[in-house]
Amino acid sequence: MRNELTNSDARRLFLFLHGLSGSLKDNHNKETLPGMIKRIGFVQIDSIKTVERAHHHILFSRSNSYDHSWLDYHLEEKRGLFENWTHDASIIPMEFFPYWGHRFLRARDKLVGSRWWKNRMGNDPDEICRRVLHYIEQNGAVKSRDLRWNRDNEFLKQPQNTASWWGWNPSKAALVFLWRTGKLAVAKREGFQKVYDLTERVIPDIYRNVHYSEKEYIDWNCTTAIENIGFGSHTEIANYWEGVMPQEAKTWCENSSNNYAMKIEIETESGEKVVSWAHPDIFSWLEMAPDPPNIVRFLSPFDPLIRDRKRTQRLFGFDFKIEIYVPQSKRVYGYYVYPMLERDRFIGRIEMKSDKKSHNLVVCGFWLEPGVRLTKRRKKMIESELRRWRTLLELSQIKSTVKEFRL
Numbered sequence: 001m002r003n004e005l006t007n008s009d010a011r012r013l014f015l016f017l018h019g020l021s022g023s024l025k026d027n028h029n030k031e032t033l034p035g036m037i038k039r040i041g042f043v044q045i046d047s048i049k050t051v052e053r054a055h056h057h058i059l060f061s062r063s064n065s066y067d068h069s070w071l072d073y074h075l076e077e078k079r080g081l082f083e084n085w086t087h088d089a090s091i092i093p094m095e096f097f098p099y100w101g102h103r104f105l106r107a108r109d110k111l112v113g114s115r116w117w118k119n120r121m122g123n124d125p126d127e128i129c130r131r132v133l134h135y136i137e138q139n140g141a142v143k144s145r146d147l148r149w150n151r152d153n154e155f156l157k158q159p160q161n162t163a164s165w166w167g168w169n170p171s172k173a174a175l176v177f178l179w180r181t182g183k184l185a186v187a188k189r190e191g192f193q194k195v196y197d198l199t200e201r202v203i204p205d206i207y208r209n210v211h212y213s214e215k216e217y218i219d220w221n222c223t224t225a226i227e228n229i230g231f232g233s234h235t236e237i238a239n240y241w242e243g244v245m246p247q248e249a250k251t252w253c254e255n256s257s258n259n260y261a262m263k264i265e266i267e268t269e270s271g272e273k274v275v276s277w278a279h280p281d282i283f284s285w286l287e288m289a290p291d292p293p294n295i296v297r298f299l300s301p302f303d304p305l306i307r308d309r310k311r312t313q314r315l316f317g318f319d320f321k322i323e324i325y326v327p328q329s330k331r332v333y334g335y336y337v338y339p340m341l342e343r344d345r346f347i348g349r350i351e352m353k354s355d356k357k358s359h360n361l362v363v364c365g366f367w368l369e370p371g372v373r374l375t376k377r378r379k380k381m382i383e384s385e386l387r388r389w390r391t392l393l394e395l396s397q398i399k400s401t402v403k404e405f406r407l
Contacts, residue, residue, distance in 0.1 A: 002283055004265040004273065005231070009286055011315060011344040016289035017230050018305045020341070023293055024064040024388070033070045034080040034093055036062060041228045041240070042090040044302045045083065047192055048324070050336040051354050051361075051389065055091055057300035060392060076188045079204055083186040083194075084179070087242040087307070097203055098210035102217040103243050104182030111177055120173035132174045133183060133198075141187045141197035147171035218244050222252040223260055230285065231266055231278035236308060253277045269317035291343070296381040298338040298350060298389070306339060318346035318369070334365040340382065347372045350382070350405075352389070359396040361389060366405035374405070383407070 005013070015021050019040050028036055036059065037043055046054035060066045071091065074080040080094050085107065111117050112125075121128060136142055175196050178184040185202035186194045200208065212220070225240035226232070232240075238249035253261045264278040279285075299306060301322045306312045313319050320339055323331045334351035341347075351365030363386070368374060382405075386398045400407050 003263070005267060005278075005282070005286075007267040007269055007271070007315070008344070010231070010266050012289050012291065013230050013282065013286050014315060015292050015305070015344055016285065017228060018303075019062045020297070020305060021290050021292050022062070024062075024295065024297075026063055026065065028063040028065055030067070030070045030073055033059070033074055037081065037091060038093045038095075040304050041224065042086050042092045042304075044086070044304070044307075045089045045091060046300075046302050048336060049354075051338075051352050052393065053192075054300045054302040058303050061297050061299055061303065064388065072188075075186075079202070082203065087239065088302075094204070094207055097207040098212060099217055099220050099243075100182065101211055102214060104180070106243075108181040111180060117173065117177065120168045120170060121177070122170045125170075125174070125177070128170050128174045129178055129183075132171060132178060136184070136196065136198055141195045141201075142175075143190065143193045143195055144172040144175050145193075147175070218248055218252055222249050225249075226261055226277065226279045230282055231264060231276045232311070233276060236311060237277065239308065266315075268314045274314065294343055294381075296347070296378070296385050297341045298352075298385055299341055301336070301338065303339075305341075316344075316346050320346075320349075333367055337365060337367075342378070342381065347378070352386075354393050354395065356395075361386060361393060361395045361398045363398070363400035363402060363405055363407075366400070366402045368404075379405075 012021070019036065040058075040062075043055045043058050048054070051057070052060070055071065056066070056068055059071075071081070075083065075091070081091050082094050082097055083089065083091055084100060085103070086092070118125070132147060135147065175184065175194075179186065179194075179196060182199060184196045185199040187197040187202050188195045221241050221243045222237055225237045229236065229240060234250035234253050235246040237253065238244050238246040244252075256262075260280070261277045262280050264276055264282070265273045266276045266278075267273055301320075306318075306320055309320060318339065321332075323333060323337065324335060328335070333349055336353075337349045337351045339346050339348075340350055346369060348366070348368035350363060350367075353362050353364055355362050372378075383398075390396075390398055398407060
C-alpha cells in the first residue's frame with residue numbers, strides 16, 4: 001500500500017480539494033452556490049475592497065459565472081448559508097449550524113475571560129447583554145450604530161471607566177459577543193454592516209433544534225477538516241475550523257485506527273519528506289484529480305488554499321504575507337497584493353485597484369518569483385485574467401503604472 005505523496009501529486013490533490021482544478025467556464029449557478037462553498041468548507045469575509053471583497057473574490061476565482069447577488073440570495077432569502085466564526089468571520093453552509101452549538105459554548109468561555117472584552121463591555125456585561133437582547137426582541141433587527149443611545153440619552157451609555165477603541169462601545173461589543181455565542185445571528189448586511197437579529201428569527205428550526213454531543217462535535221470538526229485539506233498535521237487539522245484544540249485533534253487522529261486518518265509521508269517543495277495525517281481515501285481522490293488548467297488566477301490573500309502560510313511555503317515554496325498593516329516604508333511588496341497561480345505553481349504577485357472615477361482597473365504593482373520569466377504566453381494569460389476582472393467590476397479599461405508589466 002502506498003504511504004507517500006510526491007510534491008506534484010500533493011499540490012494537484014490540494015488544488016482539487018479546494019475547487020481550483022476545474023475550468024472557469026463551469027456550470028455553476030445561483031442554486032449551486034452552497035455546494036461550491038461546502039466543497040471548500042467556508043468562505044472568509046473581509047471588508048477591504050481595493051478591488052473586490054474577499055468572499056466575492058474567493059468564489060469568482062472558482063467560477064466565471066459567479067454573481068454578487070448569489071450570496072445575498074442564500075444568506076438572506078433561502079437561508080442556505082449563515083455567517084459566524086471559523087478562524088475569522090466566515091460564510092458557512094447552513095447544514096453545519098448544529099455543530100456551532102459547542103462552538104458557542106467554547107467562545108463564551110474564551111470571551112468572558114478575555115481582558116480585551118472586559119475593557120469594552122464595562123463592569124456589568126450581563127446587564128448590557130440583557131438590555132441588547134430585550135431591545136432586539138421588542139424592536140427587531142439592529143445594526144451596531146442603532147444601539148448607542150435611547151431617546152433619554154441613557155440606553156447603554158458607555159461607562160466612564162470603559163475604554164472605546166475604533167467604535168467598540170459596550171453596545172457594539174455586546175452585539176458581537178451575543179453573535180459569537182449564538183444568541184444573535186446576522187440577518188443581512190446593509191452597506192457591509194451586519195444587521196443582527198435573534199437567532200430563532202434567522203436560523204431555520206430544522207437546523208437550530210438539532211444538537212450533538214461533545215464527541216460528535218469533535219468527530220465532525222476533525223473529519224470534515226481532513227476531508228477538505230486531504231492531509232496535514234494534527235495542528236493543521238485543528239486549525240482548519242479552529243473549533244477544537246490541537247490536543248483534541250491529536251487524540252482523534254491517534255484513535256481513528258485508519259478509519260478516518262492514517263499516517264503518510266508528503267514530499268515538500270524542497271524535497272523533504274514530512275509525516276502527516278491523511279484521509280484513507282486520499283489515493284482514490286488523487287485518481288479523480290485532474291491536472292490544473294493552464295491559466296493564471298489571481299487569488300485573494302484570504303483564499304483557503306493559502307490561509308495556512310507555513311503549509312503554503314512547504315507545499316508550494318511560496319512565501320506569502322499580507323502587508324496591509326505594515327507601514328509603507330517597510331513593505332516588501334504592496335498594500336493589498338494578490339498571489340498569481342499558474343497551474344499548480346505560484347509565479348508571482350500583482351497589486352491592482354479599481355478606479356471607479358476613471359473606470360479603470362489599474363495594475364500598480366507586479367512581481368515575478370525568482371526564475372519566472374514573463375513570456376509572451378504567460379503575459380497573455382495574465383492579461384486574460386485582468387480582462388475577466390474588468391468584466392466582473394464593470395470597468396472600461398485596464399491600465400498599468402509599473403514598468404515591469406506594460407500593456
